[in-house]
Amino acid sequence: MLRFTVNHPFPDPITNAFVAVVNRLLPNGWRFVISPSPRMRYSTDPFITALALTRDANVVVPGFGRLDQITTMEQQSDAWRRRFQSALTRLIGSSQTSSFELIRDDPLNSDQVFVDSYFTGMIDVGDLEHMAPVDAAAALVHTLEESLSREARPTIPGFEHQHQHALAGMEAEVMGGTRLEAEILTRPRGVNLRDPPVGLTFEMWVPFQVPGGAIRAVVRTVRRRTVLQSRLAGFASIEDFRRQVPR
Ligand SMILES: [Zn+2]
Numbered sequence: 001m002l003r004f005t006v007n008h009p010f011p012d013p014i015t016n017a018f019v020a021v022v023n024r025l026l027p028n029g030w031r032f033v034i035s036p037s038p039r040m041r042y043s044t045d046p047f048i049t050a051l052a053l054t055r056d057a058n059v060v061v062p063g064f065g066r067l068d069q070i071t072t073m074e075q076q077s078d079a080w081r082r083r084f085q086s087a088l089t090r091l092i093g094s095s096q097t098s099s100f101e102l103i104r105d106d107p108l109n110s111d112q113v114f115v116d117s118y119f120t121g122m123i124d125v126g127d128l129e130h131m132a133p134v135d136a137a138a139a140l141v142h143t144l145e146e147s148l149s150r151e152a153r154p155t156i157p158g159f160e161h162q163h164q165h166a167l168a169g170m171e172a173e174v175m176g177g178t179r180l181e182a183e184i185l186t187r188p189r190g191v192n193l194r195d196p197p198v199g200l201t202f203e204m205w206v207p208f209q210v211p212g213g214a215i216r217a218v219v220r221t222v223r224r225r226t227v228l229q230s231r232l233a234g235f236a237s238i239e240d241f242r243r244q245v246p247r
Contacts, residue, residue, distance in 0.1 A: 002065030002092055002144060003099040006038040014104045015063065018125045022088075025137040027077030030085050031070050034063040038102070062099070065092055080174055084137040087170040091141070096148040114225035116143040118150065118159045127227040134175065135218045135230045142171035177208035177216050183238060185245045196224055205245045207238060215241045 006014045015037055022032040039061050067089055091098060100116070103109050104125040113124040115131075116139075123143060128136045146166035151158045172178045186193070187203040196202065206218045215235040221228045235241040 001094060001097040003062045003097050004034055004038050004065065005060040005062045005099070005101045006103075007040060007060050007101055008103075009040065011039045012037055014102050014125060017104055017129065018102050018123070021125060021128045021136060022140070025081065025084050025133055025140070026067075026088075027081035027085050029069060029071040029077075031068045032088070033066050033068060035066060036061065036063050038063040060101075067092060080134050080137065080176065083174050083176075084141065087141045087145075087174060091144050091148070091170075094148055098144045098147040099150075100143075100147065110226060111224045114222075115139050115227065118146060118162070119154045121147070121150070121154075124226075130227050131220070131230045132218070132232055134232065135220070138171045138175040138218075141174055142166045142169075145170045172208075175208045175216065177210035180207045180209055180215075180238065183207050183241065185242075187246055189247055196222065198224060200224075201228070205233075205241075207235070207241050209238065213237055217241060217245075 004015070004018070008014055015034055019032055019034055026032060040059060065088075067085070100121055100123045102125055103113065103122050106124075109120070109122060110124055110126060113120065113122045113127075115127045116123045123140075128140060131139065143166075146159075146162045148162075150162065167179055167181070184193070184207070185205045187205065191197070191200065191202045191204075193204065201221065201223045204220045204222055206220070207215045208217065210216055215238055217233045217235060218230055219233050220230040235244060
């Protein structure tokens with residue numbers, strides 16, 4: 001099950017932006033919806049009303065992700081879109097729940113959440129909007145799968161376990177190759193991706209190894225933890241990738 005909250009007084013534009021991103025990634029004939037539309041629950045109790053201004057999931061009405069097939073006509077679509085749809089169908093049908101708060105243009109959190117945060121349980125819709133479609137699709141299923149059994153209080157060992165599981169799972173399926181995390185390069189080299197310097201715009205070159213050894217790389221332009229854009233690049237091998245990524 002996919003459960004989404006939006007902790008914002010005007011939640012619909014944020015929900016709608018996320019739904020629009022997901023729908024841009026789906027093959028023809030499928031529509032993603034979140035129902036009901038997530039919102040904050042207002043209470044007449046002044047104490048609860050005060051609480052509603054904090055990020056407390058208990059005062060937020062969640063919505064649940066659903067996929068509707070809107071046509072039965074056979075239509076041509078990119079293979080990765082069909083794999084994305086298949087992954088999303090399994091995530092929605094899972095007996096476990098992946099739960100996220102959607103944020104967008106959030107002055108407090110957008111710079112802290114790099115696409116998603118396992119620890120705060122947030123997805124930055126703005127990052128997904130800026131990413132190349134296949135990059136967004138692979139990152140999103142990674143995020144959702146990784147959090148299927150996130151602990152109530154996330155821990156680093158819990159994250160590492162879930163992250164390794166997600167790397168080998170739906171992300172590799174959608175991308176058509178396995179992410180080689182240890183081979184990620186930055187331009188300029190040596191940017192600390194766990195804590196990127198304030199004010200530096202840099203590129204992150206992420207290689208995925210496809211069967212046969214070729215590399216499909218995602219190149220993201222990033223400022224702090226905000227993805228400004230991304231594109232794809234191809235290399236014959238990991239050696240070529242190491243040699244050819246510009247400094
Ligand atoms: Zn991960």
